[in-house]
Amino acid sequence: MAQTTEQRYRVAPVRSRGREWPFPLNLYQSAVGRKWVMALTGMGLIGFVLIHMVGNLHVYEGPARMYEYAESLRTIGGGLVPEGGVLWLMRLGLLTMFVVHLHSAITLSRMSGNSSEKAGRISGAKKYEGGRDHIAATFASRTMRWTGPIIALFVLFHLADLTWGWWLGGDFVPGDPYHNVAESLGYLPVAIIYVVANIALAWHIFHGAWSMFQSLGVNNPRYNHLRRTLATTLAGLILVGNLSFPILAQAGLIDEDGRMCPVGEVEGNACLAEQGHGAAATGHGTDSTGSVSP
Numbered sequence: 001m002a003q004t005t006e007q008r009y010r011v012a013p014v015r016s017r018g019r020e021w022p023f024p025l026n027l028y029q030s031a032v033g034r035k036w037v038m039a040l041t042g043m044g045l046i047g048f049v050l051i052h053m054v055g056n057l058h059v060y061e062g063p064a065r066m067y068e069y070a071e072s073l074r075t076i077g078g079g080l081v082p083e084g085g086v087l088w089l090m091r092l093g094l095l096t097m098f099v100v101h102l103h104s105a106i107t108l109s110r111m112s113g114n115s116s117e118k119a120g121r122i123s124g125a126k127k128y129e130g131g132r133d134h135i136a137a138t139f140a141s142r143t144m145r146w147t148g149p150i151i152a153l154f155v156l157f158h159l160a161d162l163t164w165g166w167w168l169g170g171d172f173v174p175g176d177p178y179h180n181v182a183e184s185l186g187y188l189p190v191a192i193i194y195v196v197a198n199i200a201l202a203w204h205i206f207h208g209a210w211s212m213f214q215s216l217g218v219n220n221p222r223y224n225h226l227r228r229t230l231a232t233t234l235a236g237l238i239l240v241g242n243l244s245f246p247i248l249a250q251a252g253l254i255d256e257d258g259r260m261c262p263v264g265e266v267e268g269n270a271c272l273a274e275q276g277h278g279a280a281a282t283g284h285g286t287d288s289t290g291s292v293s294p
Contacts, residue, residue: 031111034104039212041101046205046234048094053241059254063178063261064275070177071273098155105148147204154197161190175269182256185249194246202239206231 020026027033058069076086157167162180165172167190171183185191209231213219218227248254256263261271 028104031108034108034111035215038101038104038108039215041097041104042208042212044097045094045101046209049201049205049238050234053238056245057241059178059181059245063176063256063259064272066178066181067176067269067272070175102148102152105144109145144204144207147200150197150200151204154193154201157193157197173263173268174265176263176265176272178254179256179263179268181245182249182254185246185254188250191246191250195243198239198242201242202235205238206235209234 021029028037055069055073058066073087074084160166161168161184162177165174165180168180168183173179185194210227213227245254261275262268
């Protein structure tokens with residue numbers, strides 16, 4: 001029996017089509033929808049990283065101001081919600097964005113890889129016959145598949161180090177972030193981990209900030225230089241700010257040699273709270289030792 005034209009050129013689908021999700025979740029089942037999700041979650045994560053870096057600059061104002069900043073995060077809500085409640089909601093939101101961003105990146109890479117036999121197994125990027133491995137790709141984009149896992153592992157280490165206190169062990173003091181930062185980053189191997197991870201983070205942010213606007217449809221030769229400027233500025237600011245912490249801790253500028261308050265969850269934190277309230281009442285700041293300065 002002769003084949004019809006439609007039968008002759010019928011192509012098997014790249015991947016089996018599963019059950020369609022209800023709107024608007026079904027948008028995520030398409031490549032375009034996942035690119036939008038990855039761009040929007042990336043935008044939220046970049047905003048968090050920038051705000052987190054700026055907040056951590058309080059470490060240069062001394063233990064009391066760093067304690068006061070940490071307490072202000074725990075008491076968001078002004079007594080309308082339990083202490084730490086809003087902070088935990090924010091953490092859950094960040095975790096959700098992080099997981100969705102990671103999932104969209106991995107599945108987009110698989111979708112790209114399945115769409116062509118010439119695509120790389122890991123990255124999903126297409127290959128030229130002439131030997132070029134990637135179409136219109138920069139070094140930053142080619143390394144996204146490596147900087148992403150490095151960042152994910154670093155997030156776990158960072159939480160274990162300065163949030164859960166697993167790395168510092170008995171030296172970890174809940175509620176005293178200045179002490180924990182000084183102890184952790186004062187150890188050279190940990191400082192090296194922070195330096196390497198933050199270089200990877202800045203590289204990831206550079207390409208992510210550049211490409212997220214393209215995913216959202218903002219791609220015009222007249223304005224693309226502004227995208228590159230924004231990506232470079234964001235990545236540069238975050239890199240310089242975050243690298244300053246391990247470098248200056250190793251240089252001895254973040255230390256506790258002249259600390260006025262004792263180190264301890266009860267007595268030490270009470271002293272830091274008193275100093276912070278006293279500085280706020282008088283309008284004076286505190287120096288790196290934790291004492292009130294004019």
